[in-house]
Amino acid sequence: MMKRLIPLALAIVVAASCQTRQTDSTAADPAISGALAQVSIDSVRSYIDDLVAFHTRHTLSTQTNPDRGLGAAVSYLERKCGRWAQNAAPGRPKPRVDRIYYTVGENGGRYDRVTQVPELMVTLPGTDGSRELILMAHIDTRVLDVMDSTAFAPGADDDGSGLACLLETVRILSQIPLEQTVKCLFVSGEEQGLDGSRYLASLARREGWPVQAVLSNDMIGNVRASGTELIEDHKVRVFSETRTGEDSDSRQLARYIKEMASIYVPEQEVVLNYRSDRYRRGGDQRYFQQEGFTAVRVCEYCEDYERTHQDVRTEDGVDYGDLASYVDFPYLVRNIKINLAAVMSLANAPEKPANARIANANDLDNNTILVWDPIRGKGGQPDTSVSYQILCRETSQAEWLPALPMGLSDTVPYSASGRMEFSCPLSKDNYYFAVRAVSADGHPGLPALAQ
Numbered sequence: 468m469m470k471r472l473i474p475l476a477l478a479i480v481v482a483a484s485c486q487t488r489q490t491d492s493t494a495a496d497p498a499i500s501g502a503l504a505q506v507s508i509d510s511v512r513s514y515i516d517d518l519v520a521f522h523t524r525h526t527l528s529t530q531t532n533p534d535r536g537l538g539a540a541v542s543y544l545e546r547k548c549g550r551w552a553q554n555a556a557p558g559r560p561k562p563r564v565d566r567i568y569y570t571v572g573e574n575g576g577r578y579d580r581v582t583q584v585p586e587l588m589v590t591l592p593g594t595d596g597s598r599e600l601i602l603m604a605h606i607d608t609r610v611l612d613v614m615d616s617t618a619f620a621p622g623a624d625d626d627g628s629g630l631a632c633l634l635e636t637v638r639i640l641s642q643i644p645l646e647q648t649v650k651c652l653f654v655s656g657e658e659q660g661l662d663g664s665r666y667l668a669s670l671a672r673r674e675g676w677p678v679q680a681v682l683s684n685d686m687i688g689n690v691r692a693s694g695t696e697l698i699e700d701h702k703v704r705v706f707s708e709t710r711t712g713e714d715s716d717s718r719q720l721a722r723y724i725k726e727m728a729s730i731y732v733p734e735q736e737v738v739l740n741y742r743s744d745r746y747r748r749g750g751d752q753r754y755f756q757q758e759g760f761t762a763v764r765v766c767e768y769c770e771d772y773e774r775t776h777q778d779v780r781t782e783d784g785v786d787y788g789d790l791a792s793y794v795d796f797p798y799l800v801r802n803i804k805i806n807l808a809a810v811m812s813l814a815n816a817p818e819k820p821a822n823a824r825i826a827n828a829n830d831l832d833n834n835t836i837l838v839w840d841p842i843r844g845k846g847g848q849p850d851t852s853v854s855y856q857i858l859c860r861e862t863s864q865a866e867w868l869p870a871l872p873m874g875l876s877d878t879v880p881y882s883a884s885g886r887m888e889f890s891c892p893l894s895k896d897n898y899y900f901a902v903r904a905v906s907a908d909g910h911p912g913l914p915a916l917a918q
């Protein structure tokens with residue numbers, strides 16, 4: 468019986484693989500490569516120099532001084548993004564720059580008064596725009612005393628590096644139309660307790676933003692580990708959480724970012740960190756995760772505790788403080804490119820397939836039959852231009868295999884029957900399976916784990 472079953476299953480797979488392979492997920496899109504080539508180290512350096520010059524961007528710092536404090540920094544970001552929005556490419560949906568205020572201090576915490584605090588949302592609308600991708604970084608800075616809102620708190624890496632990533636993204640994408648919307652959230656209140664991102668995450672949930680992925684960039688420009696003196700300038704971490712079971716949508720996103728890095732920025736390795744964040748630290752991804760969004764944190768591999776949250780000073784011959792001179796700009800540029808590649812690819816890719824499941828989960832056999840709903844276009848009809856890619860990995864493996872075992876084809880074209888199915892002679896007990904939709908021009912979307 469076994470001997471008959473396997474060739475039968477293989478015959479099905481061979482039939483599928485005889486179809487023209489519509490996609491090659493390992494091929495680079497020249498449009499994305501071209502955009503990445505525009506990331507400018509000089510621009511990135513100038514943003515961080517400009518941001519440091521505001522002396523402090525503490526959440527409780529002045530909002531009225533034109534040269535110092537959070538107010539001046541938000542105005543600077545608003546001005547820069549506003550100019551790029553004004554000069555957006557013709558034919559591209561016009562970018563919008565919105566200033567958002569929220570109230571802090573009502574529940575005590577790291578606030579000495581109740582006040583309104585600004586943050587900024589830059590929307591780069593997509594030509595389709597039915598889904599959104601979010602890049603996030605925090606404006607505010609701090610020194611050792613988290614309540615000190617007047618001391619010099621340059622925040623070049625924490626989080627000038629993340630802000631530089633968002634600014635370059637707005638500058639470059641203002642000239643490039645994408646199918647889906649990209650939002651850049653410049654948040655405040657991070658150092659006081661993630662208050663700005665908490666406000667925006669609840670706003671996103673209340674208003675029903677169709678958020679597909681959130682990448683919070685917090686400290687992506689330092690390469691030195693204080694104490695151990697390790698230098699790591701070709702690795703960056705992506706933190707992803709799991710809330711139920713052994714996998715999560717944020718892990719799918721983290722793996723996706725790693726895959727895009729390997730295609731577009733192969734000199735920089737994305738290290739997957741299956742934790743929501745580091746010991747004793749959190750980040751702006753947290754409340755988006757808590758609201759149920761797919762969110763990860765991008766963060767440098769090594770941390771320098773002589774830089775972050777320090778008073779700028781020299782003590783026992785050691786220089787402290789988060790100054791621009793300690794940012795590794797080539798490293799930061801590579802991390803910005805990784806963000807841009809992931810966001811651009813996702814913005815031109817189909818959404819995650821719905822209702823992916825193992826159809827024969829109740830059968831005692833050694834096959835796997837996956838079924839899922841086809842991606843639907845605007846009118847609700849199945850999008851026949853979309854193909855599907857099957858991913859699998861053994862249950863103890865952290866990443867999807869680069870190819871299916873046994874030389875099986877991983878590509879499934881749209882089926883005219885409307886029933887999307889993939890059958891293979893791999894035991895459902897021995898692997899996790901997922902399916903992802905791939906656009907006609909080869910952009911893969913986020914995978915849906917079949918359960």
Ligand SMILES: [Zn+2]
Pocket residue numbers: 605625626657685686
């Ligand atoms: Zn930070």
